[in-house]
Amino acid sequence: MNDQSTQVLLIEDNPGDADLVRLRLVEGKSLVDVNCVNRLSDGLAALKERSPAVILLDLNLPDSHGAETYRKVLESAPGVPVVILSGQDDEVLAIKALHQGVQDYLVKGSISSSSLDRAMRYAVERQALLRSLEMGRKQQLEFKNQFLSHVSHELRTPLTCIHQYVTILLDGLAGEIQPEQRDHLKTILRSVNQLGAMVRDLLEATRAESGKIRLAPRCIAIGDLIQSAVAMMQATAGQKGVGLEVGLDTTLPLVHADPDRILGILINLIDNAVKFTPSGGAVTVKACAVAADPEFAYISVTDTGCGIAADAKPLIFERLYQDVNAVVDSSRKGLGLGLFMAKELVGLHGGRIWFVSEPGEGTVFSFTLPLYSLAKLLFPIITHQGRLRDAVVLLKVVLRPRSEASRGRWKDISQRCLETLHRCVYLDKDLVLPPMAAAGLEETFLVVASTDMERVQTMMTRIREQLEKVADVNTHVRLDLTAAAVTLPDPGGRDLGSENGSKHAGNHAGNEDSLKGQVQEVANRVIEMARPAPAARRSSKSH
Amino acid sequence: MASSKILIVDDDPDLRQALKLRLRANHYDTVHAGDGYSAIAQAHKEQPNLIILDLGLPAGDGYVVLDRLQHDDKLSSIPVIVLTARDPQSSEQRALQAGAAAFFQKPADNAELLEVIRATLPRATTVTPMPS
Numbered sequence: 001m002n003d004q005s006t007q008v009l010l011i012e013d014n015p016g017d018a019d020l021v022r023l024r025l026v027e028g029k030s031l032v033d034v035n036c037v038n039r040l041s042d043g044l045a046a047l048k049e050r051s052p053a054v055i056l057l058d059l060n061l062p063d064s065h066g067a068e069t070y071r072k073v074l075e076s077a078p079g080v081p082v083v084i085l086s087g088q089d090d091e092v093l094a095i096k097a098l099h100q101g102v103q104d105y106l107v108k109g110s111i112s113s114s115s116l117d118r119a120m121r122y123a124v125e126r127q128a129l130l131r132s133l134e135m136g137r138k139q140q141l142e143f144k145n146q147f148l149s150h151v152s153h154e155l156r157t158p159l160t161c162i163h164q165y166v167t168i169l170l171d172g173l174a175g176e177i178q179p180e181q182r183d184h185l186k187t188i189l190r191s192v193n194q195l196g197a198m199v200r201d202l203l204e205a206t207r208a209e210s211g212k213i214r215l216a217p218r219c220i221a222i223g224d225l226i227q228s229a230v231a232m233m234q235a236t237a238g239q240k241g242v243g244l245e246v247g248l249d250t251t252l253p254l255v256h257a258d259p260d261r262i263l264g265i266l267i268n269l270i271d272n273a274v275k276f277t278p279s280g281g282a283v284t285v286k287a288c289a290v291a292a293d294p295e296f297a298y299i300s301v302t303d304t305g306c307g308i309a310a311d312a313k314p315l316i317f318e319r320l321y322q323d324v325n326a327v328v329d330s331s332r333k334g335l336g337l338g339l340f341m342a343k344e345l346v347g348l349h350g351g352r353i354w355f356v357s358e359p360g361e362g363t364v365f366s367f368t369l370p371l372y373s374l375a376k377l378l379f380p381i382i383t384h385q386g387r388l389r390d391a392v393v394l395l396k397v398v399l400r401p402r403s404e405a406s407r408g409r410w411k412d413i414s415q416r417c418l419e420t421l422h423r424c425v426y427l428d429k430d431l432v433l434p435p436m437a438a439a440g441l442e443e444t445f446l447v448v449a450s451t452d453m454e455r456v457q458t459m460m461t462r463i464r465e466q467l468e469k470v471a472d473v474n475t476h477v478r479l480d481l482t483a484a485a486v487t488l489p490d491p492g493g494r495d496l497g498s499e500n501g502s503k504h505a506g507n508h509a510g511n512e513d514s515l516k517g518q519v520q521e522v523a524n525r526v527i528e529m530a531r532p533a534p535a536a537r538r539s540s541k542s543h
Numbered sequence: 544m545a546s547s548k549i550l551i552v553d554d555d556p557d558l559r560q561a562l563k564l565r566l567r568a569n570h571y572d573t574v575h576a577g578d579g580y581s582a583i584a585q586a587h588k589e590q591p592n593l594i595i596l597d598l599g600l601p602a603g604d605g606y607v608v609l610d611r612l613q614h615d616d617k618l619s620s621i622p623v624i625v626l627t628a629r630d631p632q633s634s635e636q637r638a639l640q641a642g643a644a645a646f647f648q649k650p651a652d653n654a655e656l657l658e659v660i661r662a663t664l665p666r667a668t669t670v671t672p673m674p675s
Contacts, residue, residue: 149630153628153629153630154628156628156648156649156650157555157558157628157649159649159650160558160628160649160650161555161557161558161561163650164558164561164562164565164650165557165561167565167653168561168564168565171568171653173564173565173568174564192650196650203630207632212632214632403662404661404662409639409644409645412635412636412639412640
């Protein structure tokens with residue numbers, strides 16, 4: 001084997017064609033070293049061993065035909081140029097192959113040694129160019145993201161300076177100010193805050209693009225989030241004379257989502273809706289379940305505004321897009337990142353976002369969020385060999401700050417406690433629930449354990465010991481562990497009618513369904529037990 | 544009652560000045576440092592009740608300062624609030640684990656910062672039983 005020669009992998013099942021290609025290669029100017037195989041599987045195996053300089057590929061092989069053949073080769077050897085040697089002069093297939101990454105398409109009957117030689121050399125060159133372009137593109141993207149992240153950091157320092165001195169003046173720390181001066185200062189402060197929000201959005205969008213957004217999902221009542229978003233936007237809507245209403249399906253189960261992110265999306269959608277709705281119009285925020293799609297909650301923001309023009313529709317979710325014609329009030333313009341971010345974030349949650357709009361008749365933006373199905377998570381935990389386990393206990397671990405000084409560290413401490421808790425349970429028998437939406441600083445973690453009240457004591461001791469070892473817990477946290485048995489449904493007495501009918505039928509699917517029903521009942525009870533008493537919630541807030 | 548003394552560490556003199564005005568208006572005494580080295584020196588000399596610390600500093604960045612404070616018996620009990628332009632996603636957890644009592648991104652909300660200062664000052668934590 002010569003190191004100077006070009007390594008060629010020839011995948012060709014017809015011995016006559018293979019010999020002909022070999023002959024043409026030998027006649028050519030370049031030194032070549034041909035490895036010939038007659039099946040695709042052998043070719044793919046050879047590619048695993050060593051990467052050749054060029055692949056010459058017949059499409060119709062004993063174990064693969066047509067476009068499928070080159071797709072598999074491209075997939076197994078990314079970056080290696082592929083030249084198709086085909087029996088038929090099929091221009092449509094040739095163009096399709098080129099679009100999908102093949103370098104050339106030659107018809108066997110018309111190959112000369114010089115044309116094959118040239119095709120191979122050019123294929124190698126083009127592939128190398130492509131690779132460097134792709135690398136350049138990646139570097140540019142990385143550079144752009146670093147640049148944006150650097151810029152947004154650098155902008156923060158002067159921004160902070162303006163913010164600090166404006167608030168010093170406004171708060172009268174540098175002497176009394178006149179009402180007119182106060183108004184001007186407030187205008188500056190508003191603009192500074194707007195600028196701050198833009199800098200934040202810029203960094204967020206950069207992060208979204210490089211896949212660096214982290215979600216902190218919790219079990220949340222979407223209705224509560226909608227209420228808070230609406231409360232925060234009420235003043236903005238009121239100033240413009242736009243009504244802001246809420247329509248909630250109160251039976252909607254909890255969703256599994258990052259509350260801060262979802263609040264951001266809601267505020268953004270409501271803000272947009274208000275922006276594009278004239279005085280006297282209305283914006284309505286709704287959440288409901290849809291029977292045809294039972295695993296998701298549907299949230300929508302409807303306005304009676306100007307609608308979205310047909311030519312703007314495909315661009316709405318693009319980064320930096322904003323409808324310049326539609327925004328009347330230029331002081332309320334943003335960077336055009338809001339809907340881009342909403343789409344990214346909804347996507348990260350596993351939901352989707354879309355809109356329906358007719359010019360002049362308003363717009364409905366909708367998005368979905370996955371419902372939190374406790375029953376689905378509980379099923380493998382609390383059932384064993386086709387029936388419910390004998391006992392199930394709900395364990396509550398409540399973390400309360402010892403003093404106000406714990407406040408700054410609270411998020412960090414509770415996160416580490418949750419991680420520790422996960423390590424304290426048996427994965428096949430116990431389930432640590434995702435944290436519920438927290439009220440204030442108090443944090444409640446819940447564990448559903450397949451054990452009885454007697455044995456749960458050992459478990460509680462173990463959890464307490466482990467949690468007390470978490471750094472700073474003793475200084476900052478008051479730990480409170482309680483356990484309560486979950487009343488299990490009685491599989492015999494629950495539904496007498498079907499019991500009599502199916503007892504001897506031995507219908508397995510029916511048993512499976514009834515077991516699912518029982519798990520659902522347990523899940524409902526757990527949720528009922530997990531809900532903090534309303535009185536307790538109020539007292540912790542008023543503190 | 545003597546007012547609490549707060550050491551402000553920031554390399555931007557304008558920001559130091561602004562923070563000083565804000566804190567003095569709220570009856571705190573302030574002392575200042577513009578880099579990591581003098582932050583430690585000032586902490587030794589002034590024995591402040593609390594330190595407000597920027598992360599991006601010349602002569603030893605904020606993490607170095609946190610580390611020195613933690614490993615200095617005379618200084619390790621002084622609570623530190625980090626106030627930085629840096630991104631919380633990349634620096635908040637690191638700062639807290641390095642011993643900071645709280646983390647704020649600039650520009651911080653004044654009321655919230657003052658609230659946390661008040662809560663973090665050792666005087667306010669007399670209800671906290673000391674770990675044995």
